[in-house]
Amino acid sequence: QRDLTTRTIGRTIRMLDTVDSTQRVAREWVAAGAEEGSVVLAEGQTAGRGRMERKWHSPQGKGIWMSLILKPTVPIHFLPQLTLLTAVALCRAVKQTIPVECGIKWPNDLLIGGRKTAGILLESSAEDERLRYVIAGIGVSVNLTEEDYPPELREIATSLRIAAGHAVDRTELLQTFFKQFEDLYDLYLQQGFGPIRTLWEASSITIGRKVSVRSASGDITGLALGIDEHGALLLQLDDGNIKPVYSGDVEARA
Numbered sequence: 001q002r003d004l005t006t007r008t009i010g011r012t013i014r015m016l017d018t019v020d021s022t023q024r025v026a027r028e029w030v031a032a033g034a035e036e037g038s039v040v041l042a043e044g045q046t047a048g049r050g051r052m053e054r055k056w057h058s059p060q061g062k063g064i065w066m067s068l069i070l071k072p073t074v075p076i077h078f079l080p081q082l083t084l085l086t087a088v089a090l091c092r093a094v095k096q097t098i099p100v101e102c103g104i105k106w107p108n109d110l111l112i113g114g115r116k117t118a119g120i121l122l123e124s125s126a127e128d129e130r131l132r133y134v135i136a137g138i139g140v141s142v143n144l145t146e147e148d149y150p151p152e153l154r155e156i157a158t159s160l161r162i163a164a165g166h167a168v169d170r171t172e173l174l175q176t177f178f179k180q181f182e183d184l185y186d187l188y189l190q191q192g193f194g195p196i197r198t199l200w201e202a203s204s205i206t207i208g209r210k211v212s213v214r215s216a217s218g219d220i221t222g223l224a225l226g227i228d229e230h231g232a233l234l235l236q237l238d239d240g241n242i243k244p245v246y247s248g249d250v251e252a253r254a
């Protein structure tokens with residue numbers, strides 16, 4: 001790692017060719033004693049997983065498909081904050097690498113021009129209400145061309161290459177992400193969620209919009225005001241009441 005300037009994040013990287021899912025490899029590695037900051041990186045995934053039981057399209061050599069292992073000593077209810085932190089770090093890394101405007105759709109989708117470019121999936125294990133480990137699964141569509149997307153994704157997804165108009169160096173983006181993540185993670189462990197919350201709100205495309213959130217417990221529609229100190233999305237309902245939403249899928253309303 002020639003240019004790696006981070007202390008822990010990305011210090012140890014396991015680089016694989018094709019795997020089912022880097023999340024599975026990371027979980028086994030944690031069980032075998034992987035240290036905080038260890039990363040599993042694959043060229044391609046045959047069974048990449050997304051949030052809400054969805055599949056994640058991970059063609060060979062075209063993206064960053066990785067799982068980052070974290071061991072923060074915080075209570076389990078801090079998990080949503082780590083999700084948001086990861087999205088902020090990724091958004092900043094993208095902006096630092098190519099001159100595009102990326103925005104975060106709550107909680108942690110990265111969009112360019114309204115199309116999804118990266119996704120984050122956090123999986124964790126806890127003991128006595130404290131996190132034992134977190135595996136941050138990160139998928140960035142870096143160098144996919146239009147033809148690399150199946151028809152059903154063409155309208156709703158894009159890649160950094162399509163957005164920038166040229167191929168993007170995956171290694172550079174990865175190193176920039178590690179640095180951004182480590183800086184924000186240090187800040188978070190020292191100062192709590194406050195600074196991250198401000199950064200997240202500034203990069204969000206959800207705040208200030210009328211949205212519908214679809215979740216297991218039904219749909220809720222309201223004006224997205226911000227996020228609270230736990231990372232929940234604050235929705236102002238038509239009756240004026242403000243409701244925190246902890247998980248779900250956001251859809252913009254007219």
Ligand code: BTN
Binds near residue numbers: 058118119
């Ligand atoms: C989402 O937006 O639904 C989250 C997508 C997360 C995809 C990444 S790719 C690397 C890691 N391994 C997986 O199987 N999924 C995550």
